[in-house]
Amino acid sequence: MVVRESLRPVLQQCYRFGGHVTGLRDDQGRLVDGVRLLWALAGIESDYGRLAEFARHEPAYMPRGRYYTQSIEQRQAWARWGITAACSFGAWQVMAATAREMGYDGPPHGLIDHETCCRVATALITRRFVIAHGVTTLRDVFDAYNSGNARDGVVPSAYITKGLAAYGLELPTL
Ligand SMILES: [Ca+2]
Numbered sequence: 001m002v003v004r005e006s007l008r009p010v011l012q013q014c015y016r017f018g019g020h021v022t023g024l025r026d027d028q029g030r031l032v033d034g035v036r037l038l039w040a041l042a043g044i045e046s047d048y049g050r051l052a053e054f055a056r057h058e059p060a061y062m063p064r065g066r067y068y069t070q071s072i073e074q075r076q077a078w079a080r081w082g083i084t085a086a087c088s089f090g091a092w093q094v095m096a097a098t099a100r101e102m103g104y105d106g107p108p109h110g111l112i113d114h115e116t117c118c119r120v121a122t123a124l125i126t127r128r129f130v131i132a133h134g135v136t137t138l139r140d141v142f143d144a145y146n147s148g149n150a151r152d153g154v155v156p157s158a159y160i161t162k163g164l165a166a167y168g169l170e171l172p173t174l
Helices: 005-020 034-046 066-070 072-086 096-101 108-112 114-132 138-147 157-168
Strands: 087-089
Touching: 005 034, 005 114, 034 114, 034 138, 034 157, 066 072, 072 087, 072 096, 072 108, 087 096, 087 108, 096 108, 096 114, 108 114, 114 138, 138 157
Parallel strands: none
Antiparallel strands: none
16 A cells, blocks of 8 residues: 555655664564554554644643643743643644653744654654663553553553554555
């Protein structure tokens, strides 16, 4: 299956960064394909990039929110970027604050760029979930991607089911 032309830029980034995702297994014990994983995440987060410019705001990152209260960096980001500092953006719907923690120092809306967003999403999976948190399963990646952590007791079952289903779909070629 060849991907539709409009979705090609998103798929290209999946092929570009997918090789960085290693050491994960699916429910059957098979090695996870990073390309397929990034494509599945783009699918459930933004309908494969069709909604990449959609911004979702998270109350926890806004004034009086939990993360806002705890983080001086978030308060500084809010002062500089306003509401966009509390939003997720792009084909992989990455939170501006999460991107900052992964070393991204551009404006929040810069995450609409597919390469930038995919780079940050890949870093989130490999550096935070796999290396820092010790995640080893596909299921736990979907858990952490949605709830921030696979070990926090918050298990977003519907999201995980959607993610596993998206991962199981045929991966298009470029
Ligand atoms: Ca969780």
